[in-house]
Amino acid sequence: MVVVDDVRRSFGTGQQAVHALRGVSFEVRRGELTALKGRSGSGKTTLLNLVGGLDTPTGGSVALDGTDLAGLDEDGRLALRRDRIGFVFQSFGLIPALTAAENVGVPMRLRKVPAKQREERARTLLALVGLSEHTEQRPGELSGGQQQRVAVARALANEPDLIIADEPTGQLDSDTGRQIMRLLRAVVRSEGVTALVATHDPALMELADRVVELRDGRIVEASPGEDDPHPQG
Template structure:
């Protein structure tokens, strides 16, 4: 296994459109994300956080520059190979949780496992283990509307963890949560990095979050500001 950072972005540029209406979303961004660490991308609305997160996770490709996942440049891989890496190694957690409304918490966690062809017994075992890990052992049969925002976000985290990824990308995971619940979710994210060795990279506007993460990268108009921690 590689010993360097799990993800390394080098000179990443991303523009949308062309000519006079082109938008420069990212200009020469280089950074590293390490296993066992909670990394934050912060910046104002429109600074390029989501664009960068999508490129780090192989959901989008840069116009220039490279992203190395485990020392392998993923920016030029064929789509099928990229999809395989995403499914096997990367989990996603979103601001609006992205849970299926008609499925219970356990069924939501099991869904990607089912799509990955994991056998029934192991699906059960993994979904129950990770829901218990995030403190929802008594909520497994509840549907999303019966869960609080924090519980829904923890369900989404359990769903990502059950796939045993090496990297979890979280776009504004506390954006719809109040201050106390945000702090609880962040504590949990940090504990997950420590206990499983997974790398977690999140985006946020919230200055209060900065003290709770290991590494902060600030984005201003698509450029990286000086690293703060």
């Protein structure tokens, strides 16, 4: 599903350049949840931005289901993010003035999905994440864990191939964070999507199919699933 090949990303030039990624290579298989592990500053967010088409590498390549992202123009990357990738952020990223159902419906509005179909899918997705009774509540009326569940439902709105989650449990207590990771694990299985989740919490790694560790912009460890014959992807 995702192939990252010798990816490098630098910011600035000359002696002032910051090398965020230094030749990163790995693969994420279709239908698996891969955890991207590393401390702050290790390059996790930079790598997620490249995989999500939000940034372009200085060198190397990123491909999604055979499509080299470098070959897409801005409109192509926009369509990729809208139609094939769902994003979940640490800060939830919900629109305060909208209800939970309306927040889930935002990506579908961008695709001009008819209102009735949009509302039905929003209800279905909120039920999937356990929020059937909270569809009309606004983010300020929900707990942090409930807001992140809305964000997960929103990420699924356009039936993406890939979910990218950047520290989705970072603002949650440990128990709620584990519930969100279990939810992502269940969603990957039930919806048949692939997920790449950045986290620095070792307690959450056990729920992933595979763990890739970044340190100073390089992969230092990649632990495969039991049936993965290629330990380094």
